[in-house]
Amino acid sequence: MSNTDTSDSLITTDVETGSNDRTAPSNRTAVAARDLNVFYGDEQAIDDVSIEIPEKRVTALIGPSGCGKSTFLRCINRMNDMIDVCRVEGDVTFGGKNVYDADVDPVALRRKIGMVFQKPNPFPKSIRDNVAYGLKIQGFDGDVDARVEESLKGAALWDEVKDQLDSSGLDLSGGQQQRLCIARAIAPDPEVILMDEPTSALDPVAASKIEDLIDDLAEEYTVIIVTHNMQQAARISDRTAVFLTGGQLVEYDDTTKIFEDPEEQRVEDYITGKFG
Amino acid sequence: MGTDNAHAGGFGEVSRVRGIVFEYLSLGASVLGIFALAVLLVYVTIDAFDLANASPEWLLTYFVTLVVPYLAFCLYSANDRTLTRRTLGVLGGGLVATAVVFTAIETVVRPIPRLTWQLAYLFVVALPLTGYVTYVGSRGRVGQVGFGLLGRLIGGTAIGLALGILFLVFDPRLWFLAYTLGFVPAAAAYGYGRLRSAPRAITAAIPIGLLGTVAAVALRSVVDTYPTTVLIYLWTLAIPIALAGALVAADRGGRIAAAAVGGAPLALAAAVGLFGEAAGLGIGGPNALLVLTLAGVPTAVFLHRVADVGEGAVGLALPVLLAVGALAGALLVEAWGVPAPDPWLNGMFVTEAPSRTPEDAGLYPAIVGSVIIIAMVALLSFALGVGTSVFLEEYTAGSGTVGSLTRLLQINIANLAAIPSVVYGLLGLGLFANLLGLGFGTAVTVSLTLSLLILPITIISAQEAIRSVPDDLRRGSDAMGATRWQTTKNVVLPEAFPGILTGTILALGRAIGETAPLIMVGAATTVFSPPSSLFSKFSAMPMQIYAWAGFPQAEFRYGVVAAGVITLLIILVGMNGTAILLRNRAERGH
Numbered sequence: 069m070s071n072t073d074t075s076d077s078l079i080t081t082d083v084e085t086g087s088n089d090r091t092a093p094s095n096r097t098a099v100a101a102r103d104l105n106v107f108y109g110d111e112q113a114i115d116d117v118s119i120e121i122p123e124k125r126v127t128a129l130i131g132p133s134g135c136g137k138s139t140f141l142r143c144i145n146r147m148n149d150m151i152d153v154c155r156v157e158g159d160v161t162f163g164g165k166n167v168y169d170a171d172v173d174p175v176a177l178r179r180k181i182g183m184v185f186q187k188p189n190p191f192p193k194s195i196r197d198n199v200a201y202g203l204k205i206q207g208f209d210g211d212v213d214a215r216v217e218e219s220l221k222g223a224a225l226w227d228e229v230k231d232q233l234d235s236s237g238l239d240l241s242g243g244q245q246q247r248l249c250i251a252r253a254i255a256p257d258p259e260v261i262l263m264d265e266p267t268s269a270l271d272p273v274a275a276s277k278i279e280d281l282i283d284d285l286a287e288e289y290t291v292i293i294v295t296h297n298m299q300q301a302a303r304i305s306d307r308t309a310v311f312l313t314g315g316q317l318v319e320y321d322d323t324t325k326i327f328e329d330p331e332e333q334r335v336e337d338y339i340t341g342k343f344g
Numbered sequence: 345m346g347t348d349n350a351h352a353g354g355f356g357e358v359s360r361v362r363g364i365v366f367e368y369l370s371l372g373a374s375v376l377g378i379f380a381l382a383v384l385l386v387y388v389t390i391d392a393f394d395l396a397n398a399s400p401e402w403l404l405t406y407f408v409t410l411v412v413p414y415l416a417f418c419l420y421s422a423n424d425r426t427l428t429r430r431t432l433g434v435l436g437g438g439l440v441a442t443a444v445v446f447t448a449i450e451t452v453v454r455p456i457p458r459l460t461w462q463l464a465y466l467f468v469v470a471l472p473l474t475g476y477v478t479y480v481g482s483r484g485r486v487g488q489v490g491f492g493l494l495g496r497l498i499g500g501t502a503i504g505l506a507l508g509i510l511f512l513v514f515d516p517r518l519w520f521l522a523y524t525l526g527f528v529p530a531a532a533a534y535g536y537g538r539l540r541s542a543p544r545a546i547t548a549a550i551p552i553g554l555l556g557t558v559a560a561v562a563l564r565s566v567v568d569t570y571p572t573t574v575l576i577y578l579w580t581l582a583i584p585i586a587l588a589g590a591l592v593a594a595d596r597g598g599r600i601a602a603a604a605v606g607g608a609p610l611a612l613a614a615a616v617g618l619f620g621e622a623a624g625l626g627i628g629g630p631n632a633l634l635v636l637t638l639a640g641v642p643t644a645v646f647l648h649r650v651a652d653v654g655e656g657a658v659g660l661a662l663p664v665l666l667a668v669g670a671l672a673g674a675l676l677v678e679a680w681g682v683p684a685p686d687p688w689l690n691g692m693f694v695t696e697a698p699s700r701t702p703e704d705a706g707l708y709p710a711i712v713g714s715v716i717i718i719a720m721v722a723l724l725s726f727a728l729g730v731g732t733s734v735f736l737e738e739y740t741a742g743s744g745t746v747g748s749l750t751r752l753l754q755i756n757i758a759n760l761a762a763i764p765s766v767v768y769g770l771l772g773l774g775l776f777a778n779l780l781g782l783g784f785g786t787a788v789t790v791s792l793t794l795s796l797l798i799l800p801i802t803i804i805s806a807q808e809a810i811r812s813v814p815d816d817l818r819r820g821s822d823a824m825g826a827t828r829w830q831t832t833k834n835v836v837l838p839e840a841f842p843g844i845l846t847g848t849i850l851a852l853g854r855a856i857g858e859t860a861p862l863i864m865v866g867a868a869t870t871v872f873s874p875p876s877s878l879f880s881k882f883s884a885m886p887m888q889i890y891a892w893a894g895f896p897q898a899e900f901r902y903g904v905v906a907a908g909v910i911t912l913l914i915i916l917v918g919m920n921g922t923a924i925l926l927r928n929r930a931e932r933g934h
Contacts, residue, residue, distance in 0.1 A: 147823060152743045179825030189816035191835055202824045205834070209543045252824070 769864025805847020
């Protein structure tokens with residue numbers, strides 16, 4: 069994980085879109101897809117998608133409902149394997165290795181990729197046990213409490229819960245629960261964090277906290293986020309991929325480019341709200 | 345703000361007649377069913393305790409010494425003036441109303457057999473009222489303390505006695521070896537691993553335990569000098585339980601408190617267990633040790649907690665209040681010389697063997713048999729039921745050949761639940777007694793048969809419980825890189841546990857009352873000594889009750905059978921109560 073050299077190509081992104089001024093795009097690719105096709109039974113959910121997602125950036129996947137962006141996200145950590153009728157063709161590479169190769173253990177793969185779901189789903193356990201869950205199942209033998217504290221701080225939740233680590237994770241508010249899920253996802257120190265509409269079940273205040281958090285997370289992790297909220301994508305992401313109906317990746321570029329000067333008319337129509 | 349009122353004549357009416365008729369019909373049917381059951385239970389109780397021969401003076405004495413102080417305690421705990429006023433009102437008004445209605449029925453319609461208006465008052469007014477006041481009172485702080493203490497005393501005693509019964513058939517010496525060679529080293533390895541955070545020691549704990557157990561089984565036939573049973577219980581049960589109590593206490597208070605909480609009951613139990621009989625206390629021996637430990641340690645932990653919280657300590661007086669009340673009642677009745685009932689259900693009934701004469705009849709061997717059978721059925725059906733349902737719900741695919749096979753299995757399990765119990769008896773006779781040669785009417789055969797009988801119910805209810813665990817949680821765990829087993833163990837089972845327990849409780853209730861399969865596999869109707877091994881002849885409470893019901897003497901059919909039924913019900917309710925407490929605790933756990 070290099071790319072710590074930030075001095076040579078500092079670009080300030082456009083203020084109007086509210087994008088952050090993080091350093092230049094990394095040249096290293098964290099996750100890539102090549103000629104990816106996904107079918108649910110006879111129905112095609114993803115149509116020939118090829119994409120390269122840079123390391124330690126926030127990449128947003130946007131598009132109307134049913135366009136295959138969540139499906140694409142689940143291809144990366146092979147959560148689609150859980151769906152009986154789902155069939156995947158093509159390559160998805162993570163760290164240069166095709167995750168659909170026969171010698172890849174999906175369980176081991178998922179330990180390197182954290183995931184945050186649309187609806188906060190903390191386990192009915194204490195806050196401490198929630199965060200330590202990944203460590204426990206991976207047989208982590210270091211200082212669990214220190215890692216729990218670190219992860220909760222990383223998820224901007226520590227100050228709110230440090231005195232109640234033994235109370236149930238379900239006693240927290242929706243926004244806190246979602247940050248707990250983020251803390252749970254980062255505790256085993258994954259390389260990539262997948263987020264499937266992480267703020268759509270939250271109120272605006274809680275959502276904006278999560279957005280700030282995502283910004284911080286990108287310093288250490290590759291974040292891939294599916295969102296319905298175009299302002300959110302514009303605010304937090306460095307790169308944006310626009311999927312349109314039929315599972316096609318229509319355009320993929322820097323977020324500023326997509327929101328200000330998209331190549332495709334369809335993308336412009338979607339972004340300006342003409343459909344979708 | 346329209347001023348032109350288009351609906352001045354209202355909106356018309358929609359008929360609700362059918363709904364209302366349905367509502368009252370359902371209500372009536374439920375009330376009728378409950379009423380019929382209540383009448384039956386009242387008569388069984390009257391017969392079992394010979395209340396028909398209780399004089400009004402006798403009833404009055406105990407009402408004053410026992411019921412009134414108890415009600416006062418509950419009302420004090422509830423601390424609600426309205427409730428107190430209403431309770432007094434119901435007690436007084438109920439007295440007059442019951443007397444008037446009862447007398448009216450007796451004179452106008454016809455005499456009511458074996459009931460007096462005083463008894464009617466007891467069952468119709470005093471008992472339900474006491475139940476309700478207990479419910480309200482137990483929610484107050486004082487009541488929580490009082491009933492908590494009472495529950496630990498009674499529960500600990502019951503579990504101690506049940507353990508003693510189980511050791512009648514399970515070899516205490518084998519247990520001693522397995523505990524010493526398997527459990528202790530495994531626990532030591534685990535404890536060391538936790539303290540020094542050495543995961544390898546934790547992983548090694550289970551193999552160490554298994555190895556020790558195997559060694560114990562091998563050594564059992566070689567070694568022939570053993571400590572006495574009292575010492576075995578002391579080492580394998582009393583000391584670890586006291587240690588656990590001390591650990592709980594150490595969590596809240598200092599070392600001294602912990603030493604007292606663990607040490608005091610242990611010392612008392614050990615002293616009584618070892619020297620009680622020699623000192624002429626009248627109690628002693630292994631069972632006294634078990635009871636004193638199992639009741640004493642939780643009580644000590646509880647007392648420590650109450651002292652720590654410092655609220656509602658008055659509640660601790662409840663057991664004293666009841667004991668003094670009962671004693672005072674007995675003394676008063678004795679001094680007054682009023683005729684007292686001669687209950688069929690007394691100490692002798694539950695500690696003696698059956699007899700040809702009703703006065704000497706006892707249920708002890710059947711109680712022992714039932715307890716052993718229930719313990720084994722609970723263990724077997726819980727393990728098999730949870731295992732099968734986890735397999736069906738979590739491990740099998742929903743489609744393809746495996747999916748079709750699973751569905752076939754599902755349908756079969758659902759149908760098995762509807763098969764008459766006699767058929768299961770036949771299966772037990774053929775499979776376990778004949779084919780596997782486990783013997784006719786032995787505890788093993790009976791337990792296996794009954795487990796098979798309730799297995800479909802346990803599986804179906806456990807499946808429901810597992811299915812009701814939200815998929816979100818499973819996906820969350822999977823996405824963390826948990827294996828299927830880790831997800832099941834860490835997320836699904838803890839969440840489904842209360843539901844699984846509910847199903848098992850219901851199923852066990854059925855198993856404990858079954859008679860037909862027991863007859864089929866050749867369980868004895870009457871045995872005169874408690875079983876000494878899993879392969880000796882067995883009886884169970886329903887079998888014995890069924891046998892008595894056919895005896896020619898009327899005393900058997902009215903007195904002894906009723907006493908047996910009440911004993912069966914008390915054990916059933918106690919068992920279910922324990923399981924429900926466990927479940928509620930598990931539900932509160934998160």
